[in-house]
Amino acid sequence: MIELLGIEEKTYTLNLGPQHPSTHGVLRVVLEMNGEFITKAEPVIGYGHRGHEHMAENRNYTQFLPNMGRVDYLHALAYNQCYCMAVEKLLDIKVPERAEVIRVMTNELNRITSHLLWFGAYLMDLGAFTPFLYCFDDREQILDLLDRITGSRLTYCYYRFGGVPTDIDDDFVAGCRAFVSRLRSRWADYDNLVTKNVIFINRTRGVGIITREQCVKYGITGPNLRGSGIPYDIRKSEPYSAYPWFDFEIPIGSNGDIFDRYVVRLAEMEQSLRIIEQACNKLPDGPIMAEKVPKRIKPPVGEVYQAVETARGEFGMYIVSQGDVKPYRIKLRTPSFANMSFFPEMAVDNLVADLVANLGSIDVVIPEIDR
Amino acid sequence: MELVAQFLGSEGARMVVGLIAVIALVSVNALFLIWMERKVAAHMQLRPGPMEVGPHGAIQTVADALKLMGKELITPEEVDKPVFWLAPIVIFLPVLLSFLVIPFSSTWIIRDMNVGIILILGFSTLAVLAILMAGWSSNNKYAVFGAIRSVAQNVAYEIPLLITVMSIILMVGSFKLSDIVAAQSRVWFVAVQPLAFILYIICATAETNRAPFDIPEAESELVAGFHTEYTGMRFALFFLAEYTNMFIVSAVATVLFLGGWHGPILPGVIWFLLKVYAVIFLLMWFRWTFPRVRFDQLVTFAWKILIPLAFVNLLITAFVLKLR
Numbered sequence: 023m024i025e026l027l028g029i030e031e032k033t034y035t036l037n038l039g040p041q042h043p044s045t046h047g048v049l050r051v052v053l054e055m056n057g058e059f060i061t062k063a064e065p066v067i068g069y070g071h072r073g074h075e076h077m078a079e080n081r082n083y084t085q086f087l088p089n090m091g092r093v094d095y096l097h098a099l100a101y102n103q104c105y106c107m108a109v110e111k112l113l114d115i116k117v118p119e120r121a122e123v124i125r126v127m128t129n130e131l132n133r134i135t136s137h138l139l140w141f142g143a144y145l146m147d148l149g150a151f152t153p154f155l156y157c158f159d160d161r162e163q164i165l166d167l168l169d170r171i172t173g174s175r176l177t178y179c180y181y182r183f184g185g186v187p188t189d190i191d192d193d194f195v196a197g198c199r200a201f202v203s204r205l206r207s208r209w210a211d212y213d214n215l216v217t218k219n220v221i222f223i224n225r226t227r228g229v230g231i232i233t234r235e236q237c238v239k240y241g242i243t244g245p246n247l248r249g250s251g252i253p254y255d256i257r258k259s260e261p262y263s264a265y266p267w268f269d270f271e272i273p274i275g276s277n278g279d280i281f282d283r284y285v286v287r288l289a290e291m292e293q294s295l296r297i298i299e300q301a302c303n304k305l306p307d308g309p310i311m312a313e314k315v316p317k318r319i320k321p322p323v324g325e326v327y328q329a330v331e332t333a334r335g336e337f338g339m340y341i342v343s344q345g346d347v348k349p350y351r352i353k354l355r356t357p358s359f360a361n362m363s364f365f366p367e368m369a370v371d372n373l374v375a376d377l378v379a380n381l382g383s384i385d386v387v388i389p390e391i392d393r
Numbered sequence: 394m395e396l397v398a399q400f401l402g403s404e405g406a407r408m409v410v411g412l413i414a415v416i417a418l419v420s421v422n423a424l425f426l427i428w429m430e431r432k433v434a435a436h437m438q439l440r441p442g443p444m445e446v447g448p449h450g451a452i453q454t455v456a457d458a459l460k461l462m463g464k465e466l467i468t469p470e471e472v473d474k475p476v477f478w479l480a481p482i483v484i485f486l487p488v489l490l491s492f493l494v495i496p497f498s499s500t501w502i503i504r505d506m507n508v509g510i511i512l513i514l515g516f517s518t519l520a521v522l523a524i525l526m527a528g529w530s531s532n533n534k535y536a537v538f539g540a541i542r543s544v545a546q547n548v549a550y551e552i553p554l555l556i557t558v559m560s561i562i563l564m565v566g567s568f569k570l571s572d573i574v575a576a577q578s579r580v581w582f583v584a585v586q587p588l589a590f591i592l593y594i595i596c597a598t599a600e601t602n603r604a605p606f607d608i609p610e611a612e613s614e615l616v617a618g619f620h621t622e623y624t625g626m627r628f629a630l631f632f633l634a635e636y637t638n639m640f641i642v643s644a645v646a647t648v649l650f651l652g653g654w655h656g657p658i659l660p661g662v663i664w665f666l667l668k669v670y671a672v673i674f675l676l677m678w679f680r681w682t683f684p685r686v687r688f689d690q691l692v693t694f695a696w697k698i699l700i701p702l703a704f705v706n707l708l709i710t711a712f713v714l715k716l717r
Contacts, residue, residue: 036534058538058688149604149685155438221605221684374538375687 033061038377040069046143046381047388053369053377060377063369065362070392078352083109083183083319086349091177093354094390096139098178099125099132100332104339106181107262108328112321112343113183115314119306121185122264127198127301128168128180129263130294134205135164136333137287137294140385144284145216147382148225153216160205167197183319184312195302202295202302212288226280230368230380233278241360244335245286246384250278256331267304268297280383287385320347334358334385354393358386411503415492423636424454429670430636430677437681464625469532472622476530481623481630484523487516488637495644496571498654498661509570510558513645514551517600520638521547527631528619539618542688546599546606549695554596556703557589560710561649574653581652588706590650592699594675597642599691601635603676605683606691643672 039050048069054062074093078086090105091098103125110117117125142157165175171190172180180186216222237247247254253272257265273289275282323345329338335357342351361384368384369377428443428451435442443450468474494509496502506512521544528540562568564585565576576582583590599606620631647653647668654661656668686694 034534145684149607150683151434152438152681155440159439215682216684219684221686224690225684225687373687373689375685 046386049386049388051377058373060369060372060374063366063377065365067362067388067391070389072389072393074393075352075354078349080348082347083321083349088179091179092389093356093393094332094334094358094387095177096136096387097132097333098176099129099180100330100337102179102181103129103263104328104330104337106183107330108326108339108341109183109319109321111326111328112324112341113316113319115184115312117185117312118309119264120308121310123301123305124186124190124310125181126264126268127190127298128172130297131164131168131198132178133333134291134294135161137291140287140333144382147378148222150216153212156208156211160208163201163204167194167201170194182311184315185310187311189310195305198298198302202299205291205295209292217288223281225379226284226383228277228279229376230280230383231278232364232368236364236367240364242335242364243357243360244331244333245283245290246335246361248272249275249283249286251276256329256336260329262330268300270296280379283383318347320345332357334387334390335361356390356393358390362386362391407503411493415489415503418492419489419633419637422640423633424458426636426639426673427454427457427632429673433674433677434681458629461629462626466627467624469622471532473530473532476526480523480527480530481627483526484520484634485630487519488634488641491516491641494570495641496574496648496653497665499571501662502571505569505571507567507569510562510568510573510645513641514555514558517638517641518547518551520634524619527623531619531622533622536619536621539621543602543619545692549692550596550599550699553592553695553699553703554600556700556707557592557596558649560586560589560707563707563710563714570648574648574655577652578655581650583650586650586706586710588702592703592706593646593650595699597646598676598679599695601638601642601676603639604680605686607685639673639676640669643669643676646672
């Protein structure tokens with residue numbers, strides 16, 4: 023029709039963000055549009071750049087620790103743990119068993135808060151407001167628990183080189199048990215309200231497909247990778263900390279669409295609950311801090327790489343030490359950056375409505391991309 | 394004295410009194426509905442909602458309205474000024490006029506026109522024009538998006554709505570709203586035409602641009618859709634129109650399907666309002682439960698499912714009526 027009338031088809035530019043309700047922070051996407059279809063999407067990142075890697079070069083090892091909770095504020099403890107483990111590797115410190123189990127417990131609780139927040143915020147992107155508040159109600163319980171032992175509610179800085187500074191008590195364990203049964207009783211609600219909702223299924227099934235090849239090509243990790251059917255999880259493939267002591271599964275999807283990623287995240291929360299439950303049952307006694315931790319952290323010359331599984335995927339940390347009190351160089355491999363790099367390809371030839379759905383489904387934390 | 398009496402008995406007096414009553418009702422109703430929406434939403438979301446201003450936040454919306462009145466009316470540089478100014482008025486007036494024919498009870502009706510239902514449906518279509526005006530004149534890509542979506546959506550949903558209403562009119566044989574209510578003195582039409590009722594409620598939700606069909610103002614995609622650039626009282630007029638529109642579609646649902654003012658013991662007006670607010674509650678329930686439908690799915694749903702269903706319903710109705 024358009025050709026018959028001799029009208030030239032033109033594209034136009036739509037600027038989405040950096041202040042837009044569904045860019046989750048300060049992401050800007052410059053879109054080339056043809057009607058409601060996207061012909062080109064170009065993310066503009068860096069609005070939240072704080073220079074963490076450079077900061078590390080100007081601080082001693084201990085001073086850099088609080089920065090780790092601010093790279094990805096939604097799963098701060100995993101970043102804490104990665105840094106602590108890397109430095110412990112450099113210093114050759116063995117962390118006591120009890121401290122390891124406490125680390126795993128708190129880390130899994132934190133993973134659940136991150137997934138719950140994603141769940142709520144993602145449905146808000148799709149226009150459903152109510153699940154958000156239900157999730158926050160659940161999340162609040164974890165924040166209260168973690169608040170008691172770590173002293174903060176979001177940007178945790180709880181782990182130390184060689185262990186954890188404060189021990190957990192019976193109240194915390196009882197609180198964890200109560201939370202596990204509480205969240206399990208909620209699954210039915212979430213399923214009825216969201217997973218079985220026809221509108222939700224129509225918007226997520228077959229949309230935003232990431233194939234296995236694309237995952238490998240772009241280095242996508244985390245639930246996005248597992249949604250495409252590759253059972254890769256650092257907790258299993260390169261077991262660290264106390265994870266080998268626990269029995270849990272790696273949930274995977276099959277189609278790699280948004281719905282699969284959603285299901286994987288929900289199943290992951292259930293697996294985290296399993297880990298927490300087991301940890302409550304077999305919490306070992308003993309010290310929470312290694313004995314031979316030097317007052318002044320001055321690792322020997324060497325290089326170390328440590329990876330952990332965060333809620334968003336593989337977070338890796340590469341530290342180069344030249345035997346100084348400050349690291350010579352720290353490189354952060356953040357999962358959202360790799361996941362986001364696939365986004366332009368994902369957005370093209372889709373509707374704006376799907377752009378929002380896709381962007382939300384890969385669960386990016388913008389400050390973590392910007393670092 | 395005689396002149397006054399003559400005036401009071403005249404058509405003019407009826408009109409004046411009626412219009413004042415309508416304006417009062419519209420404002421009070423909108424204030425109440427906004428408060429009700431916030432409360433309903435809050436209780437569905439495990440929170441108390443507004444609690445500070447007045448008992449249980451009852452006059453919170455009055456405070457909000459006062460605040461909006463005090464706001465500056467910003468007119469962005471690049472807008473098409475006359476159209477930009479006109480749009481909030483154009484969206485509000487037809488909504489107001491629709492009240493003229495709504496039968497609140499057998500006697501509480503300003504003008505019982507014999508084309509009542511046509512008048513309401515006709516005027517409600519005008520809202521699309523206002524949305525298009527607002528979106529286009531704003532000179533904002535998001536607003537244009539909202540406006541274009543709104544037009545496509547309203548065209549798609551007007552048709553099944555009209556066909557559904559036709560099946561009721563076939564049964565009654567009159568466009569007069571009071572006749573339609575009178576025909577339901579024994580059995581409400583919702584029992585006779587359940588499919589039509591469901592179709593009507595779906596279309597009405599889309600007509601009022603409410604979730605799950607709130608595509609024109611999809612917050613997570615289009616910021617605020619067609620009224621992105623509006624501030625202060627102009628924005629408030631869009632808001633007022635939206636909530637008044639909700640009242641009207643619910644009132645029409647009550648008239649067409651729920652037996653209007655019919656009901657035991659209580660006076661007719663009370664029954665009518667009860668039913669209207671029950672339908673409104675249903676619409677609010679939808680909004681706070683469902684995610685948003687994607688735009689293309691929404692239009693496909695209208696053309697491929699709703700319209701054929703409405704036609705089937707109309708055909709069956711006609712067939713049954715002919716057989717009787």
